[in-house]
Structures are given as structure tokens and as C-alpha cells.
Amino acid sequence: MPNIVPPPEWAPHKAVWIGFPSHPELWEDDLEPAREEVAAFARAVHAEGEGEQVILVAADDEAARAAVRVAGDVAEVVVQPFGDIWLRDTGPILTGDGTARAFRFNGWGGKYDLPGDDDIGLRLADTIDVAVERCDWVLEGGAIDGDGTGRVVTTRQCLLNHNRNPDLSQDEIAARLKADLGFGEIVWLGDGLLNDHTDGHVDNLARFVAPGVVAIPQATENDPNWLVYSQAADAAAAAGLDVTRIPSPGRVLRDDEVIPASYMNFYIGNAAVVVPLYGAPNDDAAVAAIQALFPTRAVTGLRADAILTGGGSFHCISQQIPA
Template structure:
């Protein structure tokens, strides 16, 4: 006999089930809205980050003036179309300002070199509209160049941009990866699976660690050429996405 007590017990169980399922759905939606992904570089963005970081110790006194002029030309040109933030050493602030003009925002920082695409963070976004910066632990392209200060650039830029840092134990550079902004990436094995960056990390383990960080669903692996240049063959050396991959 279906008594009132059994009715309320069944109704309570049904109600609890509905609430639990609703909570699970809400939790899933919340997780999805907070899932990070790396946009394509060609998508609209708030600003470009650069580094006025060339030094005589690395570039030599003969090349240094021309390198600085080229950096300034890039910054001034970009600043005509979008905000530009440039890192600069304290003792080179006046020189940088004289070269880049007033449109470029200068940030005093300690630097080893100018390659901020590799030393800086990889910015990620989510559906909730939040932004974060992934710090990939720059190590001077596998210890080939001094990086006492450049290994800290990612955290510094994140702080100046006012976004939280997403940490990982993976070691790589921004130039190691090309994305289409829809879940597909191009990566070179010679760079990321090199023992001078990620010793003992298998391709499967690397994918397991990287894909959730950047919202990836597919990685196109290129072999690359270890030792071919200082970077061991970054992905931006070989290919770019012309359309969704």
C-alpha cells in the first residue's frame, strides 16, 4: 500500500535527485565557463607586450644600436593601432622613451634579452570573461643563454597586467606552440620533449599536462631539429595556422 509516509519519502528522494542533478549541471557549467583556452594570436586583444631588452653582452656593441632602433620602430608602429606596453631596464628608460615616443607605455623591469614571446607568459581566457597568464618556466632555451631575470618576466607581466598566474611544471617557450584558437595546436618535439627542458617527460604525459592549460583537444606534432639553432626549433619556425585546424 502506497501510504502518505511512503509518498513523502519517494517525493523527497525525487526532489533530492532533481536538486543533485541541477547542482551537478550547474557545477559542470561552472567548470566549463572557467576552462582556460589560448586564443589565436590574430584575434582582437587589449595590447601588445614588448621588451627593450637588447644588451651589449648578448648582441655586441656593433649590433646593439640597430637592434634598439628596430624595436622602437616596431613599438611606434604598433602603437598607432593598439596599446603597447614595453619592458625596459631602469638605466635605459630615458633612451627607450626618446626612441619610442610618448604613445608606448614603459614598465621598468630587470631583463636579460628582448625575446618576450618566449620569456613572457601565455595569456589564456575563459567563457566567464576572465584572463590569466601561464608561466612556462623559461630556462634560456635549455640553458643556452643566461636567464637570471628573463625567467621572472612571465610573472612580472602577469602582475602588471593584473591577471592571475597559472603555474605548471612544464618548461617551454611561447614560440614552442602555435594555436588556431579552437583547440588545435602545432608543437615541435625537438623543443618541448628535449631533455634540456622536460627531462623524463613522455609525449603522453606532456599532452596530459598541457592540454587542460590551453584548452587543447588536438596537437599536431612536428619532429623539429634538436640543436639546429638556439631554440631547438620552435614551432613558429615552421608553420602558422591560416584557418581553423
């Protein structure tokens, strides 16, 4: 029987899709800064040809021209209409047997229903000529993180949320994760970050960095997510995982509101690991801690303030294509 478990993110990539900010009405004053941050991310992942092929996905011709202007020759640019850039959630998930899965998408529980997001996963899979299976239940890629062994970590806040699959129980969702993606061991964490409109995506909270090893933030003083981090670390350890702690950015505000800033939203590329930074006191310490986990890759920290205004960061806007 073929192994359908998705390879872990640190396995070799053929390429990566990265969403490119395309809609001025969504980004307003942050459009150009977000485009520059995405281009910097693309350059870091490309790593002067030592990394992987970067495919910037633009929603229309204007955005495609802008992508060419800011990214130059480090990326191929393709046009595929979408609602917004969060391809981790809307793009296809490539499995271990070289096929793809495309799940239903309902705008993170009906919050953001934008044209094109519901079928971008199918269309992107078609562009690389892989067989794609449509799975008839709601699942966003940022809600799960696997270590390649059939083990996956997720949060109850998201996967069991009534706004996703209200007719499915925890056991039924577990059965679907196994049937569709091969995940036989599910580590259930509780809540995600405060004010995360994804209802607690795990890629802001806990990330596998090796088989059986998960990184989780360590709270700083006045950290609004201190209890979330503590409970996640306890649950992961109770499930038999090795837990390594990464400094948290702490309380990050925009317009006097706490935003879900997280160093956990890093992307693991072939040659580089790219960590989002926010001008927080622990920026350098977080990069150093993540570098220690990936000694064969160059860990780079890049500012992601403008991208975060849209609700996510580098991991959220990317979806790797395994080699």
C-alpha cells in the same frame, strides 16, 4: 567549465608587451640598430592609434630612457628586470578565461641562463592584475602556436628535447598542454630550422593564420631548410590541416654561417601584421603572400637583421594581452 584555450593571435588585443634591447654586453655593436628596429616594430603595431597599446619592457632605467628616445609617444615604457628580450618565451601566456599561465624557463635547454628570465612571466602578469598559475614544467611560448579551437602545432625537436623535460613522455606533455592550456589536439611536426638555438621553435616554421589553416615556408633554391619545410607541410596536411605555402628567405648568412631567418616570425596585431625582412630576394613576395592571408589588416615588412643577431625576430620579442 571555463574555456582556458588561449585566443588565437588574430583575436582582438588589449595591448602587447615588446622586449626592448637593454644589455650592451649581449648586443655589442648591434645594440642601437636593434633598438631602432624594435621601435619601428612598435610604431607599426601601434598603427597611429588604430592598432593596439604597445608596452615596451626595458630591463633597467638606462634602457627605459633609450626606449622613450627612440619610440616617442607610441609606447608606454615599463621597467622589469630580465635577461633578454624574448618575451614570447619568458612572458606569461594569457588564456581564454582571462587568467595567465607562467611556465618554468631554463634558458632554452640550459644554453642562456640569464638573471630575471625565470620569473619575468609572473612579474608581467602581476602588472596587469590577472590571476596567474605557475606551471611546473618547461615550456616556451614560441614552441607552440594555437588556432583558438583547442588545436596547437609544435615540434618534436623542441617539446620532446631531453634538455627541457627529460622525465616527461610525449603523452605526458600532451596531457599537460591540455590541462594547463586547454589544447586537446596537438599537431606534432618534426625538426625546426637549421641553427635555431631554441631547438626548433614552431613560430619560425609553421603559423596558424585561421582556424585549421597553417602557413609554412616554401623552399627556394639552395635553401638549407628545404627538407624541414617539406616534412612539416606533409605532417600538417596528414593531420588534416589546410597548408598554405609562403616563400622562404632562403639561405641567409652572417659571418659565413647560416642563420635561422624566417618570415614566419611575423606578429599579428589588431590593425597590422608585421613581417621580418632580411634583404633577401623573396622579401616582397613574402609580404604579398601574407597580405593575401590577412586582407583586413595592413601587412608591413620591416628589416630585422639586428634583432636576429640575438636569435629571433618580431614574434619572439612580443607577447599579446588579449582583449
